[in-house]
Amino acid sequence: xxxxxxxxxxxxxxxxxxxxxxxxxxxxxxxxxxxxxxxxxxxxxxxxxxxxxxxxxxxxxxxxxxxxxxxxxxxxxxxxxxxxxxxxxxxxxxxxxxxxxxxxxxxxxxxxxxxxxxxxxxxxxxxxxxxxxxxxxxxxxxxxxxxxxxxxxxxxxxxxxxxxxxxxxxxxxxxxxxxxxxxxxxxxxxxxxxxxxxxxxxxxxxxxxxxxxxxxxxxxxxxxxxxxxxxxxxxxxxxxxxxxxx
Amino acid sequence: xxxxxxxxxxxxxxxxxxxxxxxxxxxxxxxxxxxxxxxxxxxxxxxxxxxxxxxxxxxxxxxxxxxxxxxxxxxxxxxxxxxxxxxxxxxxxxxxxxxxxxxxxxxxxxxxxxxxxxxxxxxxxxxxxxxxxxxxxxxxxxxxxxxxxxxxxxxxxxxxxxxxxxxxxxxxxxxxxxxxxxxxxxxxxxxxxxxxxxxxxxxxxxxxxxxxxxxxxxxxxxxxxxxxxxxxxxxxxxxxxxxxxxxxxxxxxxxxxxxxxxxxxxxxxxxxxxxxxxxxxxxxxxxxxxxxxxxxxxxxxxxxxxxxxxx
Ligand SMILES: Cc1cc2nc3c(=O)[nH]c(=O)nc-3n(C[C@H](O)[C@H](O)[C@H](O)COP(=O)(O)OP(=O)(O)OC[C@H]3O[C@@H](n4cnc5c(N)ncnc54)[C@H](O)[C@@H]3O)c2cc1C
Ligand SMILES: Nc1ncnc2c1ncn2[C@@H]1O[C@H](COP(=O)(O)O)[C@@H](O)[C@H]1O
Numbered sequence: 001x002x003x004x005x006x007x008x009x010x011x012x013x014x015x016x017x018x019x020x021x022x023x024x025x026x027x028x029x030x031x032x033x034x035x036x037x038x039x040x041x042x043x044x045x046x047x048x049x050x051x052x053x054x055x056x057x058x059x060x061x062x063x064x065x066x067x068x069x070x071x072x073x074x075x076x077x078x079x080x081x082x083x084x085x086x087x088x089x090x091x092x093x094x095x096x097x098x099x100x101x102x103x104x105x106x107x108x109x110x111x112x113x114x115x116x117x118x119x120x121x122x123x124x125x126x127x128x129x130x131x132x133x134x135x136x137x138x139x140x141x142x143x144x145x146x147x148x149x150x151x152x153x154x155x156x157x158x159x160x161x162x163x164x165x166x167x168x169x170x171x172x173x174x175x176x177x178x179x180x181x182x183x184x185x186x187x188x189x190x191x192x193x194x195x196x197x198x199x200x201x202x203x204x205x206x207x208x209x210x211x212x213x214x215x216x217x218x219x220x221x222x223x224x225x226x227x228x229x230x231x232x233x234x235x236x237x238x239x240x241x242x243x244x245x246x
Numbered sequence: 247x248x249x250x251x252x253x254x255x256x257x258x259x260x261x262x263x264x265x266x267x268x269x270x271x272x273x274x275x276x277x278x279x280x281x282x283x284x285x286x287x288x289x290x291x292x293x294x295x296x297x298x299x300x301x302x303x304x305x306x307x308x309x310x311x312x313x314x315x316x317x318x319x320x321x322x323x324x325x326x327x328x329x330x331x332x333x334x335x336x337x338x339x340x341x342x343x344x345x346x347x348x349x350x351x352x353x354x355x356x357x358x359x360x361x362x363x364x365x366x367x368x369x370x371x372x373x374x375x376x377x378x379x380x381x382x383x384x385x386x387x388x389x390x391x392x393x394x395x396x397x398x399x400x401x402x403x404x405x406x407x408x409x410x411x412x413x414x415x416x417x418x419x420x421x422x423x424x425x426x427x428x429x430x431x432x433x434x435x436x437x438x439x440x441x442x443x444x445x446x447x448x449x450x451x452x453x454x455x456x457x458x459x460x461x462x463x464x465x466x467x468x469x470x471x472x473x474x475x476x477x478x479x480x481x482x483x484x485x486x487x488x489x490x491x492x493x494x495x496x497x498x499x500x501x502x503x504x505x506x507x508x509x510x511x512x513x514x515x516x517x518x519x520x521x522x523x524x525x526x527x528x529x530x531x532x533x534x535x536x537x538x539x540x541x542x543x544x545x546x547x548x549x550x551x552x553x554x555x556x557x
Binding site: 014038093162167216235 | 420
């Protein structure tokens with residue numbers, strides 16, 4: 001089975017969020033970048049497990065600049081076979097998806113896996129966009145994925161519950177919690193990752209369709225109002241009269 | 247300006263009314279939908295500003311490929327310049343596909359209508375900041391974050407017409423659907439009661455569930471609690487779980503780690519109950535109770551019951 005896993009980098013979950021250049025750019029000063037958690041914990045690990053079961057290859061793809069190589073090596077250390085980086089600073093999800101679809105279209109991948117969403121832009125868009133480019137079925141927010149004889153069986157989240165679905169490969173799947181357990185790369189994996197192939201290809205996209213013009217931080221929150229633990233009637237009264245939420 | 251709004255008519259819920267209300271603020275609204283809702287139910291969308299509802303009852307909306315073809319056909323035949331979705335699980339699977347099909351820019355998770363310059367506010371960095379996005383293409387697709395605007399009743403009844411989306415075959419087959427009876431889906435819940443490791447063990451969740459029941463609230467939990475199996479996975483909120491924005495979020499025995507806050511900081515009002523006055527969650531809270539959840543939760547439950555009885 002040929003599996004492609006889409007890997008993006010994201011600021012470490014504890015990063016302080018700030019902006020520069022008149023609030024038009026994310027301030028990367030002092031920010032640690034990690035593999036976007038959904039891509040790593042769910043998409044990549046499940047891809048590797050399926051390869052371990054059925055044989056085949058796991059290739060990662062990242063649309064980004066050389067600054068992303070450290071994150072790509074981490075994905076290789078966890079167990080991907082090789083990596084591709086489309087060398088461009090992608091500006092929106094449309095462009096990312098077009099780059100990935102253009103790369104993937106004649107390579108015969110059986111499965112294209114993405115994370116549920118990136119934790120910086122939270123768009124949850126790229127997977128569905130790749131699927132439309134390639135005219136493939138898209139299973140969003142899958143929590144379980146098994147493959148048997150060219151048929152994929154999946155569990156996916158739906159509004160208010162879950163659904164069991166089947167589809168013929170090739171398909172595009174976005175991966176959510178439940179799919180797999182996080183794997184910590186071991187020393188051998190880290191050493192091997194240094195020499196695994198990382199192919200850099202040039203951008204082919206037609207450009208962006210949306211533009212993040214500027215950013216803003218939320219107003220700082222007023223100090224918490226403390227309520228005596230013996231006086232829950234007061235809390236209820238405040239929620240009713242002041243906050244007006246009940 | 248002609249606005250097309252897609253709604254998932256399997257369940258015409260509050261977020262459908264929000265999407266129609268949002269569309270109405272931009273132009274004249276036609277709704278496109280599929281599924282089995284009655285003409286009568288669909289006509290009700292007129293109240294929120296829809297002039298017309300187009301419905302294709304020949305297929306269920308479980309396959310994103312088919313729904314995308316339906317909405318694209320409706321958008322083309324109408325010459326719609328704005329297409330609105332609710333950014334729920336259905337919208338998330340379809341809106342990006344449509345963006346590619348129509349080569350139209352998508353603003354995912356909009357929280358406001360476009361300003362004078364056409365910029366649209368969205369949440370970024372898991373709610374830790376806002377971004378202002380502008381669409382560069384002639385058609386714009388906007389998916390509206392649930393619970394960011396209130397439905398407004400501005401009209402009467404809409405006319406309902408059948409529409410053939412020529413959607414082709416489905417790329418996936420549904421084998422089973424599970425919807426737990428009675429429980430309120432977290433992403434839609436307006437009131438949420440949540441607990442963390444401070445509750446010590448799964449056997450202690452009774453006090454959380456009782457409070458939720460009194461309030462008609464959904465239950466949630468922190469990540470470690472679902473990781474160790476005290477609570478089901480779908481209750482896990484935060485950066486790597488579900489992001490929610492209820493009107494009221496009550497958190498007991500949760501420290502308020504930044505990754506937890508990332509999933510709940512869109513809540514309108516936050517109440518934190520924690521024995522440790524230094525717990526970081528108090529900084530993000532509107533109301534705080536420094537105390538033992540095992541005592542405070544039952545007391546709060548009694549207080550809500552008393553309030554309900556007298557209101
Ligand atoms: C990449 C990454 C992603 C993550 N994503 C998420 C996520 O999506 N969601 C999430 O929740 N976490 C997430 N985490 C974990 C997060 O960092 C915290 O570890 C977690 O939220 C802590 O859970 P907790 O507050 O239940 O437990 P603890 O941190 O152990 O806190 C327990 C709290 O209960 C209080 N307490 C103890 N006894 C009582 C009592 N009797 N009454 C009242 N209070 C009491 C304590 O004072 C303490 O504040 C993530 C971490 C990483 C690294
Ligand atoms: N620059 C990128 N390179 C490769 N994959 C990406 C990139 N951005 C997003 N993805 C993938 O698409 C998923 C959804 O991203 P998003 O639509 O930005 O929420 C992520 O979880 C990744 O798997």
